[in-house]
Amino acid sequence: EYKGMSKEQMIDIRKRNCNPMIMKVTYYKKPVFIHQGYMQWLWDVDGKRYLDLFAGVATVSVGHCHPKVTAATEQQLKKLWHTTNIYVYPPLHEYCEKLASYLPDPLKVIYFTNSGSEANDLAMLMARLHTGNYDIITFRGSYHGGSPQAMGLTSNAIYKYPIANGLGCTTTMCPDVFRGPWGGSHCRDSPVQTTRECSCSHGHCVANEQYIEQLKETLATSVPSRIAAFFGEPIQGVGGSVQYPKNYLKEAYKLVREKGGICIADEVQTGFGRTGSHFWGFQGHDVVPDMVTMAKGIGNGFPLGAVVTTPEIAASFTKGVHFNTFGGNPVACAVASSVLDAIQEDGTQQISLEVGTYLLTELAKLRDKYEIVGDVRGKGLQIGVEMVKDKVSRAPLSPEGMNEIFEDIKDMGVLIGKGGLYGQTFRIQPPMCITKEDADFFLAIFNQSLYNYMERR
Numbered sequence: 361e362y363k364g365m366s367k368e369q370m371i372d373i374r375k376r377n378c379n380p381m382i383m384k385v386t387y388y389k390k391p392v393f394i395h396q397g398y399m400q401w402l403w404d405v406d407g408k409r410y411l412d413l414f415a416g417v418a419t420v421s422v423g424h425c426h427p428k429v430t431a432a433t434e435q436q437l438k439k440l441w442h443t444t445n446i447y448v449y450p451p452l453h454e455y456c457e458k459l460a461s462y463l464p465d466p467l468k469v470i471y472f473t474n475s476g477s478e479a480n481d482l483a484m485l486m487a488r489l490h491t492g493n494y495d496i497i498t499f500r501g502s503y504h505g506g507s508p509q510a511m512g513l514t515s516n517a518i519y520k521y522p523i524a525n526g527l528g529c530t531t532t533m534c535p536d537v538f539r540g541p542w543g544g545s546h547c548r549d550s551p552v553q554t555t556r557e558c559s560c561s562h563g564h565c566v567a568n569e570q571y572i573e574q575l576k577e578t579l580a581t582s583v584p585s586r587i588a589a590f591f592g593e594p595i596q597g598v599g600g601s602v603q604y605p606k607n608y609l610k611e612a613y614k615l616v617r618e619k620g621g622i623c624i625a626d627e628v629q630t631g632f633g634r635t636g637s638h639f640w641g642f643q644g645h646d647v648v649p650d651m652v653t654m655a656k657g658i659g660n661g662f663p664l665g666a667v668v669t670t671p672e673i674a675a676s677f678t679k680g681v682h683f684n685t686f687g688g689n690p691v692a693c694a695v696a697s698s699v700l701d702a703i704q705e706d707g708t709q710q711i712s713l714e715v716g717t718y719l720l721t722e723l724a725k726l727r728d729k730y731e732i733v734g735d736v737r738g739k740g741l742q743i744g745v746e747m748v749k750d751k752v753s754r755a756p757l758s759p760e761g762m763n764e765i766f767e768d769i770k771d772m773g774v775l776i777g778k779g780g781l782y783g784q785t786f787r788i789q790p791p792m793c794i795t796k797e798d799a800d801f802f803l804a805i806f807n808q809s810l811y812n813y814m815e816r817r
């Protein structure tokens with residue numbers, strides 16, 4: 361039972377002492393006051409239970425307050441919290457070896473940070489030092505962080521400020537086959553692939569070719585036609601779980617490398633088994649990046665980020681000392697190590713695959729049933745449901761319409777997320793411990809909320 365501060369007190373303090381922008385983007389008209397969590401469940405201060413299908417933006421990977429992770433954290437908290445990493449302490453080395461075993465050769469050298477933004481900042485620096493080039497390309501609509509450098513990688517107006525952020529960063533078109541100019545219903549077979557399969561009549565994927573042409577043009581306009589890096593998420597998260605056509609990343613990597621750049625996979629959302637069939641999202645594209653950045657799910661909610669790269673690239677980053685006070689501290693490493701154990705013992709990757717595929721298949725039925733459900737896509741438990749005014753125009757459903765449905769789903773006891781350039785996509789990225797029954801619970805509620813909306817309209 362909750363006996364703490366009242367809701368009114370919290371709102372009052374938020375108004376006076378908290379980041380005002382956070383006040384503005386309070387997700388719900390009637391805010392949710394969360395008090396406690398366990399696995400896929402959250403409880404508010406009134407004792408109401410919610411099924412959490414957003415997991416702090418795919419951050420809670422194995423479950424809120426997972427018993428194994430909590431026990432490992434407690435143990436480490438009693439032993440050693442901190443020492444500078446000029447000393448050698450076991451948790452960091454145990455975790456480094458364990459994490460490296462999940463990555464293919466030659467991705468074996470690990471740098472720890474405390475967040476995704478910091479990991480991407482570091483990746484930018486290393487890419488530039490290694491290649492001697494400056495320009496970095498990312499996808500339009502992406503989110504890679506909010507620090508001044510990472511803000512340059514991010515390509516979504518609501519996260520931008522009018523300062524010189526991320527000089528040398530430029531964008532290429534996100535190969536979105538639903539909202540973008542190329543693609544169509546023949547790109548639809550989403551639920552069982554990381555990428556969109558093509559079933560058009562041309563015998564080759566026209567959408568892919570057009571988007572690759574766009575990338576070629578972007579590369580041709582970089583200075584001096586040589587680039588440092590290309591950043592891409594395997595499935596674009598904040599952009600609304602956007603899947604690319606099959607082979608896009610493979611061809612993009614080749615073009616980028618020809619221009620002297622390295623390829624960086626941002627696995628902050630897609631890593632740690634979330635896409636189900638693979639441990640890393642990039643594996644679904646049949647590519648091996650030169651660098652992988654990670655955060656969020658790595659610590660199940662405990663602050664930790666990492667950059668993993670090759671010995672060759674790491675060797676270019678040794679002229680000056682690189683130091684990070686909290687990166688890879690003993691507690692974070694013990695937490696992250698137990699998260700990997702929980703992923704193994706609980707079979708979360710298999711859950712992502714099975715429950716995720718089930719959800720995608722059932723959501724596709726709702727897409728076919730409702731005029732306002734434009735697209736269902738994703739892989740495993742990285743799912744996007746893009747909402748439209750109607751299927752012909754594909755105009756984004758209005759923010760008011762999105763909010764109505766969103767609020768209704770919450771009132772019925774399920775928390776999901778939103779994304780996309782126009783806030784038009786619902787996002788489902790739950791802790792990877794959900795069951796088929798949880799999926800059915802959500803599907804019934806989503807169906808009801810869509811029905812309610814259509815009735816009111």
Ligand code: PMP
Nearest residue numbers: 475476477503504505628629655
């Ligand atoms: N990369 C991606 C793909 C993300 O989704 C985010 C956070 N939403 C970040 C980087 C930044 O991570 P952080 O908030 O930990 O800085």
